[in-house]
Amino acid sequence: MPTNLPAEAKRKWAEVSAARNPRQKLQLMQEFLGLVPKHKGTAKLCAQVKKQMAALRKEIAEGKRRKAGQSGPKIFIEKEGAAQIVILGLTNVGKSSLLAIATNAKVEVSPAPYTTREPVPGMLSYEDIQFQVVEAPALMEGAADGRGWGLQTLALARNADGLILMVDLANNPVEQLSLILGELEKTRVLVSKPKARVEIERKFMGAGLRIIVFGKLLDCSFKDLEELLKSYRVTDAVVKIYGEATLDEVEDAVFESTIYKPTIIVANKIDVNGAEANLKFLETYVGGQLPIIAVSCKTGKGLEKIGENLFKTLDLIRVYTKEPSEKSFSTKPFLLKKGATVYDLARSIHSDFGERFYYAKVWAKRLVFSPQKVGATFQLEDGDIVEIHTK
Ligand SMILES: Nc1nc2c(ncn2[C@@H]2O[C@H](COP(=O)(O)OP(=O)(O)OP(=O)(O)O)[C@@H](O)[C@H]2O)c(=O)[nH]1
Numbered sequence: 341m342p343t344n345l346p347a348e349a350k351r352k353w354a355e356v357s358a359a360r361n362p363r364q365k366l367q368l369m370q371e372f373l374g375l376v377p378k379h380k381g382t383a384k385l386c387a388q389v390k391k392q393m394a395a396l397r398k399e400i401a402e403g404k405r406r407k408a409g410q411s412g413p414k415i416f417i418e419k420e421g422a423a424q425i426v427i428l429g430l431t432n433v434g435k436s437s438l439l440a441i442a443t444n445a446k447v448e449v450s451p452a453p454y455t456t457r458e459p460v461p462g463m464l465s466y467e468d469i470q471f472q473v474v475e476a477p478a479l480m481e482g483a484a485d486g487r488g489w490g491l492q493t494l495a496l497a498r499n500a501d502g503l504i505l506m507v508d509l510a511n512n513p514v515e516q517l518s519l520i521l522g523e524l525e526k527t528r529v530l531v532s533k534p535k536a537r538v539e540i541e542r543k544f545m546g547a548g549l550r551i552i553v554f555g556k557l558l559d560c561s562f563k564d565l566e567e568l569l570k571s572y573r574v575t576d577a578v579v580k581i582y583g584e585a586t587l588d589e590v591e592d593a594v595f596e597s598t599i600y601k602p603t604i605i606v607a608n609k610i611d612v613n614g615a616e617a618n619l620k621f622l623e624t625y626v627g628g629q630l631p632i633i634a635v636s637c638k639t640g641k642g643l644e645k646i647g648e649n650l651f652k653t654l655d656l657i658r659v660y661t662k663e664p665s666e667k668s669f670s671t672k673p674f675l676l677k678k679g680a681t682v683y684d685l686a687r688s689i690h691s692d693f694g695e696r697f698y699y700a701k702v703w704a705k706r707l708v709f710s711p712q713k714v715g716a717t718f719q720l721e722d723g724d725i726v727e728i729h730t731k
């Protein structure tokens with residue numbers, strides 16, 4: 341449904357995007373809402389902006405508390421390790437139990453509902469890397485409308501690199517899952533890869549607008565797209581469009597509203613009576629759209645599969661580097677996204693390595709001659725060993 345915003349509202353949103361101070365941003369968002377005509381096409385947008393405003397109010401309140409030396413509940417957890425994964429689930433599904441058994445975290449496990457009231461992090465090992473898993477306070481119906489700790493929990497999820505949706509096989513897992521998915525949808529977090537992805541990288545003033553379409557525009561021309569972006573004052577940016585995108589989806593990206601999070605489902609308490617039947621029911625419902633890992637935090641069954649599934653879903657690869665002067669390679673891998681090139685690796689080692697890059701040597705089983713001398717565009721895979729030579 342198109343929003344058809346008036347020009348002044350679009351201009352106001354440009355001011356919102358540019359604002360860095362939370363108070364000022366909040367004020368501008370309020371003004372923006374005043375300029376948006378209320379109809380069906382704008383309902384979702386208004387709800388989304390209101391949610392962003394609620395999160396900003398919390399941020400401001402937290403900042404005040406910190407300044408006053410008072411400690412309140414933490415909202416965000418500083419990221420550590422290969423990726424930050426937030427566990428979402430209803431109360432008593434075993435979120436704390438998972439942290440207790442699979443990570444180093446000290447948590448309280450209890451049959452009493454709503455035991456965990458603020459996010460708790462722990463590190464989960466997978467081969468030679470570690471994921472930070474964060475237990476979020478339990479979700480309940482209406483979380484996205486502010487019930488319970490809903491807004492904090494969903495804000496944590498939005499900020500994460502990936503999600504674990506945890507359900508309890510002692511109860512109806514389909515009901516639990518649809519509740520979680522419903523709350524996520526209301527806050528416009530997607531758990532399946534969207535057909536299209538729009539990235540807007542804002543640049544300094546005067547840089548100009550560059551649009552790169554890797555896929556296809558479905559319902560508009562290049563010119564329509566350019567006009568839409570300009571009407572939102574997106575004039576200095578690199579806009580990349582992957583997959584098949586509609587004009588609505590590009591507009592969504594301007595509001596940074598819809599985002600995709602790599603997600604797995606962990607179905608806990610496989611040890612209880614009736615769990616197998618519930619698991620089948622869940623598998624039929626999900627229909628292969630998301631990986632489901634059946635576990636028991638009581639017996640430890642299935643837990644070893646979590647790390648591997650996270651790694652796969654996050655589309656990560658590990659690359660090991662080697663100094664030209666040394667015989668052995670680093671045991672600590674660089675983590676890159678699948679599809680990354682030698683150039684991406686060089687850039688992630690050092691910001692000026694990209695420019696100074698000369699050539700690289702790659703050791704890999706898939707190569708006929710290993711090591712092989714390669715250029716900057718060589719695509720890396722999990723487990724590759726790379727020696728970079730600079731000019
Ligand atoms: N049978 C069985 N019980 C489990 C399992 N995992 C957790 N439990 C029990 O389920 C109850 C709730 O566990 P918690 O880990 O505290 O659940 P939570 O999701 O963290 O709950 P809140 O923080 O209160 O929302 C406890 O009594 C656990 O002992 C399991 O795999 N099997």
Ligand SMILES: [Mg+2]
Binds near residue numbers: 435436437448455
């Ligand atoms: Mg808990």
